[in-house]
Amino acid sequence: AQSVTQLDSQVPVFEEAPVELRCNYSSSVSVYLFWYVQYPNQGLQLLLKYLSGSTLVKSINGFEAEFNKSQTSFHLRKPSVHISDTAEYFCAVRQTQGGSEKLVFGKGTKLTVNP
């Protein structure tokens, strides 16, 4: 079964600093990978996803993630963060089991951007 490991439970950074949130997955089949963001008191929202093609995927608010098959990673990066990026970030992988497909989430990384 596929699984996701988010190595950092909390990441504090200063405003305008770069950030990397790490995600590693285990899968023996082709992967679909996702990053979701959860702002305080809100539901999860899709940030970006990798399905196929270019290994570098980008979101509209400056985040990007690179699918690295050899390292089984899908780390999320942003070169300069804002206070408004403070949220919890979840990495997820598609799991296929018994003919059905579902998302398997990591435990999340809380990003806190300080002034």
Add this chain to the structure above:
Amino acid sequence: DAMVIQNPRYQVTQFGKPVTLSCSQTLNHNVMYWYQQKSSQAPKLLFHYYDKDFNNEADTPDNFQSRRPNTSFCFLDIRSPGLGDAAMYLCATSRGSGGQETQYFGPGTRLLVL
């Protein structure tokens, strides 16, 4: 705006007293999901509906049931809540059930069991 709505946002119930959480969507999506998210843990899929077809996860306790009377609404019933069922319950929808589909989440209902 099209969206996924969950009511109430906070629910308090007593140990053993049945409780129902509700979810509605204006996206006209075929698939609706219920996740349980405990503090500092990953969201865990309980079950999902593809149209009227119910798909239960193998490790979802029998205490948890669901109903989908129509496309727009889906309910989570907890027949006899225990202290361990206190969690955030997230509803999500997607157009299809393929692995590439984006899931759209509601804000969640936080359940407290006294």
